Amino acid sequence: MTAIGFDRHDHTKCVTNTLVGAERYCIENKLKFTPIRRRSLEILLAEHRALGAYDLLAILAREGLGTAPPVAYRALDFLTSAGFAHKIEGLNAYIACAHLGADHAPAFLICTSCKAVAEAEADTTRHHLGEVARATGFTIRRTVIEALGLCPKCQPEAPCA
Amino acid sequence: MTAIGFDRHDHTKCVTNTLVGAERYCIENKLKFTPIRRRSLEILLAEHRALGAYDLLAILAREGLGTAPPVAYRALDFLTSAGFAHKIEGLNAYIACAHLGADHAPAFLICTSCKAVAEAEADTTRHHLGEVARATGFTIRRTVIEALGLCPKCQPEAPCA
DNA sequence: TTGCTAAGTGTTATGCTATAACATATCAAC
DNA sequence: GTTGATATGTTATAGCATAACACTTAGCAA
Numbered sequence: 001m002t003a004i005g006f007d008r009h010d011h012t013k014c015v016t017n018t019l020v021g022a023e024r025y026c027i028e029n030k031l032k033f034t035p036i037r038r039r040s041l042e043i044l045l046a047e048h049r050a051l052g053a054y055d056l057l058a059i060l061a062r063e064g065l066g067t068a069p070p071v072a073y074r075a076l077d078f079l080t081s082a083g084f085a086h087k088i089e090g091l092n093a094y095i096a097c098a099h100l101g102a103d104h105a106p107a108f109l110i111c112t113s114c115k116a117v118a119e120a121e122a123d124t125t126r127h128h129l130g131e132v133a134r135a136t137g138f139t140i141r142r143t144v145i146e147a148l149g150l151c152p153k154c155q156p157e158a159p160c161a
Numbered sequence: 162m163t164a165i166g167f168d169r170h171d172h173t174k175c176v177t178n179t180l181v182g183a184e185r186y187c188i189e190n191k192l193k194f195t196p197i198r199r200r201s202l203e204i205l206l207a208e209h210r211a212l213g214a215y216d217l218l219a220i221l222a223r224e225g226l227g228t229a230p231p232v233a234y235r236a237l238d239f240l241t242s243a244g245f246a247h248k249i250e251g252l253n254a255y256i257a258c259a260h261l262g263a264d265h266a267p268a269f270l271i272c273t274s275c276k277a278v279a280e281a282e283a284d285t286t287r288h289h290l291g292e293v294a295r296a297t298g299f300t301i302r303r304t305v306i307e308a309l310g311l312c313p314k315c316q317p318e319a320p321c322a
Numbered sequence: 323t324t325g326c327t328a329a330g331t332g333t334t335a336t337g338c339t340a341t342a343a344c345a346t347a348t349c350a351a352c
Numbered sequence: 353g354t355t356g357a358t359a360t361g362t363t364a365t366a367g368c369a370t371a372a373c374a375c376t377t378a379g380c381a382a
Contacts, residue, residue: 089250109299137313138270144307147290152298
């Protein structure tokens with residue numbers, strides 16, 4: 001398992017790959033990757049950090065792409081539906097998907113200090129929850145798996161570098 | 162593992178046990194189990210369903226126990242801090258703890274149709290997330306593990322009884 | 323071309339969720 | 353009975369999200 005987010009990595013590649021992948025996915029599935037949607041994904045991709053809908057809106061507004069809340073929420077709905085972004089329920093915030101293409105149950109490690117987010121795959125967890133669900137007759141639509149705490153950089157003994 | 166919530170069980174016992182347990186815990190830890198706090202827990206315990214803060218407030222208001230939002234949020238803060246209740250992040254709602262006393266990482270199966278909630282223990286999941294956390298140097302404070310979907314009663318082919 | 327349809331966008335208004343801030347009350351310890 | 357800590361009452365406001373409706377654009381068919 002890999003957890004993209006806290007480790008060093010080639011972020012330019014990370015951004016490009018996701019944008020290219022999203023573009024291809026949209027063509028294949030006849031979805032419209034409009035300027036607002038594309039720019040919203042770019043903004044979320046800029047850092048591995050969770051962004052509130054109104055934070056996103058503020059940036060879009062600065063760039064003349066829309067001023068009212070629905071603009072941001074529509075873009076976020078599109079991105080999350082398509083699997084290009086995820087909502088972090090524990091923060092009421094959004095983040096670009098770090099494993100685009102995988103049909104996945106994402107799990108997140110969320111730093112409550114600097115809001116950095118690492119995305120991991122949650123297969124094991126999913127199986128575990130799946131067992132309980134089967135036993136009780138429950139049908140799972142979506143899983144929310146989040147660990148809130150402190151990232152390596154924000155540990156008490158080693159303050160943010 | 163058990164998942165309290167969807168199965169038939171002696172709910173009167175379930176309520177009484179939790180209230181008695183909460184009372185004992187408060188005495189042992191010198192916490193004040195005031196009328197508002199006690200009544201709030203009773204209200205959450207009434208059903209294995211998630212209740213919004215304002216739903217709780219409406220009931221408290223009807224009974225003359227407070228009218229402004231902070232009343233409900235303070236009670237909920239107390240109950241969740243003490244481990245008597247949990248917040249369901251996926252619904253922005255609250256539910257009484259079904260495993261009082263256990264130092265636990267709860268996992269929830271949440272019916273998006275009728276809002277029934279089953280609480281299970283998430284030891285396996287916790288271990289799994291713990292592994293990833295250790296590998297990346299992340300310190301976990303709290304885990305949110307929720308599966309959203311349909312409960313046995315709300316399955317498409319068998320509408321709510 | 324024209325017109326139809328579906329999807330996307332612009333905008334206003336509103337509702338739900340949560341907390342800040344400050345005044346008042348209660349209670350236990352000294 | 354004063355002090356200090358905790359709980360409660362109250363007003364106001366901040367933050368998150370969506371309903372509803374008008375307008376526009378793109379694609380397709382007659």
